[in-house]
Amino acid sequence: xxxxxxxxxxxxxxxxxxxxxxxxxxxxxxxxxxxxxxxxxxxxxxxxxxxxxxxxxxxx
Numbered sequence: 001x002x003x004x005x006x007x008x009x010x011x012x013x014x015x016x017x018x019x020x021x022x023x024x025x026x027x028x029x030x031x032x033x034x035x036x037x038x039x040x041x042x043x044x045x046x047x048x049x050x051x052x053x054x055x056x057x058x059x060x
Contacts, residue, residue: 013054020047
């Protein structure tokens, strides 16, 4: 795995958090079961994985 500086990880974590918040707010406006809603749910899951990996990398 590539090594990142603490600043890079901090910046990435902040950006991922912002995207996650925006996606969660957008999800409130979409009807469940639509393709847009499903795509957004998958994006939210991916962003949560990315956030967890960033946090893990910061603790190492």
